[in-house]
Amino acid sequence: MKRYLPSWRSLSFFFFYFFIIFYTFTFPGTVTWFIFYTFTLVLLIAFLSTRLTIKFKDINWKVQANGKVDLLFKITPRWSWLFMLSSLKFTTTLKTVYSDAFFRRMIQVHFDPFSLTRGQYNHLSLEVEGYGLFGIFSYYSKQNLPVLLSIFPEALSKSNLISLMDNQSINSNRYNPFSNHEFQVKEIRTYQTRDSLSSIDWKSSLKREQWMIKEYETEEIKPIILCFLGSPSLQFEQLLSLTYSLYQYLSVSHDTIVHLIGDFEGITLSKNNKGDFLTIQPSTNTQKIKQLINNLDYKAAQVLIVKPSDLTISSLSFNQSVSSTVLTENHLKIMKGERFNE
Numbered sequence: 001m002k003r004y005l006p007s008w009r010s011l012s013f014f015f016f017y018f019f020i021i022f023y024t025f026t027f028p029g030t031v032t033w034f035i036f037y038t039f040t041l042v043l044l045i046a047f048l049s050t051r052l053t054i055k056f057k058d059i060n061w062k063v064q065a066n067g068k069v070d071l072l073f074k075i076t077p078r079w080s081w082l083f084m085l086s087s088l089k090f091t092t093t094l095k096t097v098y099s100d101a102f103f104r105r106m107i108q109v110h111f112d113p114f115s116l117t118r119g120q121y122n123h124l125s126l127e128v129e130g131y132g133l134f135g136i137f138s139y140y141s142k143q144n145l146p147v148l149l150s151i152f153p154e155a156l157s158k159s160n161l162i163s164l165m166d167n168q169s170i171n172s173n174r175y176n177p178f179s180n181h182e183f184q185v186k187e188i189r190t191y192q193t194r195d196s197l198s199s200i201d202w203k204s205s206l207k208r209e210q211w212m213i214k215e216y217e218t219e220e221i222k223p224i225i226l227c228f229l230g231s232p233s234l235q236f237e238q239l240l241s242l243t244y245s246l247y248q249y250l251s252v253s254h255d256t257i258v259h260l261i262g263d264f265e266g267i268t269l270s271k272n273n274k275g276d277f278l279t280i281q282p283s284t285n286t287q288k289i290k291q292l293i294n295n296l297d298y299k300a301a302q303v304l305i306v307k308p309s310d311l312t313i314s315s316l317s318f319n320q321s322v323s324s325t326v327l328t329e330n331h332l333k334i335m336k337g338e339r340f341n342e
């Protein structure tokens with residue numbers, strides 16, 4: 001409401017202008033009419049200086065590694081050649097930038113890196129404020145700045161993740177299919193034209209005086225399954241950040257399948273795409289969450305479940321060779337250097 005109230009300067013000017021009108025019509029003369037026309041012209045110019053429409057140009061943005069947004073754009077007046085405002089104030093997401101505007105054709109605006117909440121953005125709300133000539137009339141407009149931003153959960157540091165994984169004995173070493181040993185040999189057979197020259201076993205070939213191929217038992221490489229159970233929690237975003245950080249770290253060297261179970265547009269679902277980290281919200285339907293977690297296929301080398309501590313789940317049917325780890329808010333203490341005993 002404050003922006004709609006007249007300033008002391010405009011009130012003083014209008015009071016003085018009404019006095020001039022009264023004096024001119026009471027004591028008409030060449031001087032009084034000249035003063036009246038002069039003040040009228042000044043008032044008209046001051047009013048017209050705030051009647052403008054701005055146009056955005058060269059909008060550039062960048063999401064930094066820490067999740068903050070760096071924003072740069074230019075503005076020009078749409079229907080005039082120059083800005084007649086003394087200065088402009090730009091405000092977006094609690095961040096404010098000031099810029100001189102008087103007699104400028106183009107203004108470049110740069111916002112220092114600022115934070116946005118997790119989600120997908122196709123525009124940013126921008127408030128533009130300023131004063132016209134002589135500070136009599138003010139200018140205000142609310143614009144939608146077109147952008148395309150994807151703000152993912154905040155990524156945790158690699159050292160904190162390694163500390164947590166070591167504490168919970170989470171295996172992050174990838175199986176190497178080329179590290180074959182003699183006890184993994186399936187058979188030794190003669191070379192065929194379809195075989196690669198790199199697969200020839202030269203030791204056996206020298207003994208038998210012909211090219212021989214050594215075949216190995218192939219081990220099925222099972223993926224790591226990462227589950228996030230999105231029930232309401234005061235640390236929902238921190239748990240989601242932990243899940244996202246584990247996914248980013250493990251997927252570099254492992255086949256990692258993520259299952260995000262939570263609220264998506266009002267429906268409790270399980271989704272498994274990276275982009276779903278942007279839109280998942282807490283779901284109060286805990287029965288549906290438990291149903292979805294029990295319906296998942298756990299044919300994996302490891303299963304990691306991230307959930308709030310107050311959400312209880314029944315024992316899941318894992319294969320004996322599958323290692324499973326459940327992470328809750330309590331495990332976040334480990335990454336802060338605190339001791340936690342389950």
